[in-house]
C-alpha cells in the first residue's frame with residue numbers, strides 16, 4: 556500500500572504513525588495536492604492528504620478512516636479498543652479533540668497568511684481560542700496518566716502528538732508546555748518512540 560502525504564500535514568502524520576506503530580509495510584510518498592500532476596488529485600475526489608492506496612487500487616481517505624482500517628490489519632498493538640465500547644468512545648473522542656486542534660490551527664494559519672488588512676481578527680481569535688480550550692481540556696483529561704487512554708498506547712496518543720507537533724511547527728510562539736506541564740512530560744516520552752522519530756523523516 557501507498558500513503559500519500561506531506562511532512563507538514565498533521566493528519567498525514569497521524570495516519571503514518573498508525574502504520575509505523577503497527578509495523579504495517581507501506582510506501583510513503585510525498586505528494587502535495589498543490590502540485591500540478593499530484594497523484595492525490597486523481598485518487599481522492601476531495602484532493603486531500605492523507606490518502607492510502609491499497610494494493611488493489613482502492614483509495615482510503617480521510618485520516619480517521621485510514622486509522623480505523625489500518626487498526627484492523629493486526630493486533631500489535633490494538634490502537635482502537637474493540638470490545639470495550641466506552642474505551643473505544645474515549646479514544647475516538649480524543650481523536651476528534653486532536654483533529655479539532657489541527658483544524659483550528661490550520662484555519663488560523665491560513666488566515667495569518669492573508670495580507671494584514673484582509674485578516675479577520677474574529678476568525679483568528681475564535682480558532683486560537685478553540686486551540687487553547689482544547690489544550691486545557693486535553694491536559695485535564697490526561698492528568699498524570701502515562702497514556703491518553705488505558706495502560707498502553709492508542710490512537711488517542713498518536714492523534715494528540717500529531718496535533719502538538721503541528722502546533723510547534725505553526726504556532727511556535729504558543730507556550731503550551733509552560734501552561735500544561737503534564738502535556739509537556741507526556742509529549743517528551745511519546746516523541747522518543749521510534750515511530751514518532753521515523754515520522755520526522757520523509
Ligand SMILES: N[C@@H](CCC(=O)N[C@@H](CS)C(=O)NCC(=O)O)C(=O)O
Nearest residue numbers: 564566588589603604605617618619
Ligand atoms: N479531515 C481530513 C483533513 C485532511 C486535510 O485537510 N488535509 C489537508 C492537508 S493538512 C489537505 O490535504 N489540504 C489540501 C490542500 O491544501 O490543497 C483528514 O483527517 O484526513
